Amino acid sequence: MTTNPLLDATGVAKNYGAVAGLRNASLSVLPGEVHALMGANGAGKSTLVKILTGAIKADAGRILIRGKHLDVRSPADARRAGLLPVYQEPSLIPDLDVLSNLRLTGTPVEPFRAWVRELGIPNLDIRDTARDIPLAILRVLDLARALAVEPDVLLLDEMTAALPANLAEKVLEVVRRQGDAGRSVIFISHRFVEISALCDRATVLRDGSTVGVVDIEPGIEERIVEMMLGTRIEKTRVAARAANDVAVAAGGRTRLSVRNLQLGTKLNDVSFDLANGEVAGVFALEGQGQDELFAALAGSIRPSGGTIDVDGAPVKFSHPSDAIQAGIAYVPGDRSEALAMQRSVRENIALPFSAGLRKWGPIRMRREQVVVSGAIGRLQIDTRAQGEVQRLSGGNQQKVTIARWIAANARTILCFDPTRGIDVGTKQEIYKLLRELAGQGKSVLFYTSEMEEVQRVCDRVIVIFGGRVVDTFSVEEADEPALMRAAYGLPRGARADVGILADVRPASDAEAAS
Amino acid sequence: MTDIATMPRPVSFGRRIKRFMADRPLIPLIILLIILVAILQILRPGIVNERWLANTAKFAIPLAILAGCQTMTMLTGGIDLSVGTVATMSAFIMATQIVSQDPTVAFLLAILPAVLIGLVNGIGVGVFRVHPLIMTLGTSLIGTGFLQVYQRTVIASGAKIPDFLNWLGTGVTYGFPNALLLFVPVAVLIVFMLNRTGFGRLLYAVGDNERAARLSGVRYWQVITALYVLSSLLAGITGLLYIGLIKAPSLSLAEPLVLPSVAAAVIGGTSIFGGRGGYTGTIIGALILTVLTTLLTILQMPEGGRRILFGFIVLFVTAAYLRIIEDR
Numbered sequence: 001m002t003t004n005p006l007l008d009a010t011g012v013a014k015n016y017g018a019v020a021g022l023r024n025a026s027l028s029v030l031p032g033e034v035h036a037l038m039g040a041n042g043a044g045k046s047t048l049v050k051i052l053t054g055a056i057k058a059d060a061g062r063i064l065i066r067g068k069h070l071d072v073r074s075p076a077d078a079r080r081a082g083l084l085p086v087y088q089e090p091s092l093i094p095d096l097d098v099l100s101n102l103r104l105t106g107t108p109v110e111p112f113r114a115w116v117r118e119l120g121i122p123n124l125d126i127r128d129t130a131r132d133i134p135l136a137i138l139r140v141l142d143l144a145r146a147l148a149v150e151p152d153v154l155l156l157d158e159m160t161a162a163l164p165a166n167l168a169e170k171v172l173e174v175v176r177r178q179g180d181a182g183r184s185v186i187f188i189s190h191r192f193v194e195i196s197a198l199c200d201r202a203t204v205l206r207d208g209s210t211v212g213v214v215d216i217e218p219g220i221e222e223r224i225v226e227m228m229l230g231t232r233i234e235k236t237r238v239a240a241r242a243a244n245d246v247a248v249a250a251g252g253r254t255r256l257s258v259r260n261l262q263l264g265t266k267l268n269d270v271s272f273d274l275a276n277g278e279v280a281g282v283f284a285l286e287g288q289g290q291d292e293l294f295a296a297l298a299g300s301i302r303p304s305g306g307t308i309d310v311d312g313a314p315v316k317f318s319h320p321s322d323a324i325q326a327g328i329a330y331v332p333g334d335r336s337e338a339l340a341m342q343r344s345v346r347e348n349i350a351l352p353f354s355a356g357l358r359k360w361g362p363i364r365m366r367r368e369q370v371v372v373s374g375a376i377g378r379l380q381i382d383t384r385a386q387g388e389v390q391r392l393s394g395g396n397q398q399k400v401t402i403a404r405w406i407a408a409n410a411r412t413i414l415c416f417d418p419t420r421g422i423d424v425g426t427k428q429e430i431y432k433l434l435r436e437l438a439g440q441g442k443s444v445l446f447y448t449s450e451m452e453e454v455q456r457v458c459d460r461v462i463v464i465f466g467g468r469v470v471d472t473f474s475v476e477e478a479d480e481p482a483l484m485r486a487a488y489g490l491p492r493g494a495r496a497d498v499g500i501l502a503d504v505r506p507a508s509d510a511e512a513a514s
Numbered sequence: 515m516t517d518i519a520t521m522p523r524p525v526s527f528g529r530r531i532k533r534f535m536a537d538r539p540l541i542p543l544i545i546l547l548i549i550l551v552a553i554l555q556i557l558r559p560g561i562v563n564e565r566w567l568a569n570t571a572k573f574a575i576p577l578a579i580l581a582g583c584q585t586m587t588m589l590t591g592g593i594d595l596s597v598g599t600v601a602t603m604s605a606f607i608m609a610t611q612i613v614s615q616d617p618t619v620a621f622l623l624a625i626l627p628a629v630l631i632g633l634v635n636g637i638g639v640g641v642f643r644v645h646p647l648i649m650t651l652g653t654s655l656i657g658t659g660f661l662q663v664y665q666r667t668v669i670a671s672g673a674k675i676p677d678f679l680n681w682l683g684t685g686v687t688y689g690f691p692n693a694l695l696l697f698v699p700v701a702v703l704i705v706f707m708l709n710r711t712g713f714g715r716l717l718y719a720v721g722d723n724e725r726a727a728r729l730s731g732v733r734y735w736q737v738i739t740a741l742y743v744l745s746s747l748l749a750g751i752t753g754l755l756y757i758g759l760i761k762a763p764s765l766s767l768a769e770p771l772v773l774p775s776v777a778a779a780v781i782g783g784t785s786i787f788g789g790r791g792g793y794t795g796t797i798i799g800a801l802i803l804t805v806l807t808t809l810l811t812i813l814q815m816p817e818g819g820r821r822i823l824f825g826f827i828v829l830f831v832t833a834a835y836l837r838i839i840e841d842r
Contacts, residue, residue, distance in 0.1 A: 321732070340723045351727070351732075
């Protein structure tokens with residue numbers, strides 16, 4: 001009876017307040033199978049994983065392990081049932097050495113050592129404090145720790161994401177052998193190359209529901225992308241914008257020029273230009289290096305290699321104030337990161353004015369009032385609760401973070417997912433504002449995880465995958481299937497019958513071939 | 515454009531009062547102060563007179579200035595426990611140096627260690643990110659140590675209180691304590707700085723959300739270093755004022771003021787987590803504490819009982835006050 005699923009979850013649903021995190025997800029894993037779990041941003045992968053591992057409780061649904069009904073209330077329950085996750089964030093306690101960490105979870109030491117060697121780390125000292133161990137190694141240790149207790153179902157979340165190539169190879173090999181040994185692995189990944197090399201089947205999630213379970217075979221990536229897009233494929237192409245908008249963009253001088261930007265394992269050889277009068281989109285799945293790219297451009301972190309030129313002159317940012325000096329402003333996706341919540345709208349908007357040492361003196365209140373109310377008017381911020389920003393709605397808070405840089409007259413605005421979690425009306429206003437800014441010759445770099453926003457706002461879109469710029473589309477080419485394929489690292493123009501699963505080669509080769 | 519939250523709905527009287535007070539956080543504090551004075555007057559009829567008022571002001575002023583140091587540092591989420599040592603040092607150095615030095619030189623010698631300690635505090639907190647509690651406690655202990663060493667070198671030469679400080683600390687002109695000549699400008703300056711200058715804005719912003727301040731181009735270490743130097747400078751000046759009031763230089767002169775100065779800021783509505791508060795509340799907080807001390811003194815309780823009661827009242831007042839002003 002090997003066909004009986006080892007893990008069988010059906011009809012799993014979870015609501016966060018009024019928002020449905022999962023509607024109707026199912027996942028069935030056979031013994032000895034490596035099963036891929038796929039889905040675009042916000043499809044519900046992480047919610048499903050959290051439910052399976054007992055981190056959160058489902059509102060509805062049934063989870064069977066080996067045919068037995070299972071009520072996972074805590075990670076310990078899941079562990080006892082033989083289900084063990086390895087998350088993206090390292091889980092060893094930083095201040096303990098490796099051995100104490102193993103004792104803490106009751107992990108047998110000898111099998112752990114054996115797995116560590118197997119995974120390509122021959123000289124680990126288990127007396128080392130976890131804090132001193134590099135991130136990539138920590139992830140491998142997490143995996144070894146999970147393997148050492150011989151779980152029935154191993155759940156790997158983007159296991160290879162932070163790993164250098166040689167370690168990633170070893171990891172994939174070990175995972176494949178897990179399957180051969182009759183154990184099951186749930187493998188979450190955005191990388192088709194890995195999935196094709198490892199997995200037997202894939203479950204695809206979209207908008208909180210399972211939309212398909214497919215066998216992995218050459219050419220299947222097209223079907224998977226289609227499933228992830230769903231019906232949206234039919235309604236792509238939001239009406240093109242007015243022609244003069246595009247004309248302005250074409251004539252702009254280069255404002256920002258990024259060459260070979262390097263940042264640890266997160267960014268790899270990233271190069272692109274941003275022109276005056278242009279909104280350039282950045283599209284990527286979660287965690288492909290976009291956070292680091294924006295942080296580097298905003299002066300929050302220092303890149304380890306590559307150059308950034310502003311208006312043709314090379315710059316090195318060591319603090320956000322350097323970037324601001326160069327006219328580059330960063331609007332983070334998380335509003336709580338950008339706002340002093342207990343302070344007024346006015347103080348929040350005027351904050352950059354006081355930042356420099358020379359501006360610590362008395363404030364010219366009347367002039368400030370004029371500038372601030374100009375920005376408030378331009379963004380139509382609802383100022384009924386302006387005494388404290390925390391009393392504003394999310395949309396109005398986001399407007400305040402942008403208004404700050406309108407008031408400061410920043411020439412380049414880096415917008416990181418500015419419409420996340422805000423109402424439709426405000427979204428429209430923000431789209432309009434970004435277009436207006438471009439119309440005035442300013443430049444905007446706009447990261448979004450929602451594909452339709454690319455069509456609405458951008459002139460061009462850069463797609464990032466695994467820390468590299470994998471493709472650049474003009475807005476005319478950037479329909480949703482094209483974006484989705486590029487975001488998963490699939491080459492442009494490949495046909496189903498010559499899919500990369502059959503032949504793993506860099507995108508340029510495949511393009512030349514087609 | 516009406517949504518549920520903004521629709522007018524019947525509001526109970528109690529809630530209306532609460533809302534009123536939440537919008538004007540000073541009013542409940544002033545009411546409390548008046549109540550305390552009234553109790554005092556009832557217990558000892560006739561005690562509240564011109565002389566009492568001047569005396570209360572004299573003792574409240576050093577506390578209020580030190581509480582200003584706490585207010586400013588607490589706005590950034592910090593605290594300055596070294597103010598007691600700094601005030602003591604400047605007072606002690608002044609009193610011993612004035613014997614042999616020119617007054618200006620003595621003043622500079624007295625203020626120098628204050629600036630130094632402030633600088634070390636600021637660099638420790640702002641650059642090396644030591645927790646302000648530990649940093650200022652550490653420099654405070656070091657300062658006290660140095661002062662003990664210093665005491666031995668001047669033990670033979672004796673000490674005296676300069677006439678000017680005597681006049682400033684204890685003198686009363688037309689019923690007004692002379693200390694007001696120092697305090698009023700200082701208070702006006704602090705209030706103005708917090709509300710109307712870029713530096714003041716940054717104190718609030720840094721304390722509310724350091725990341726946001728950083729993304730707006732604020733360099734944390736600059737703000738923090740300037741802040742702790744300013745705080746120490748104020749503490750040093752307070753020490754000079756205080757020696758004119760107490761008239762007995764000792765190595766623990768201003769130490770008993772440290773924790774009350776924190777309490778005054780907290781009672782005055784400044785959040786110890788940063789980003790919220792102001793100096794006017796702190797001034798009233800300092801007055802409340804001073805009146806409370808008088809009140810407990812005339813109750814003729816044993817010292818232990820007085821302290822216990824004092825602690826309870828401070829806790830109760832702070833908790834009740836936060837309830838009132840945090841209307842959510």
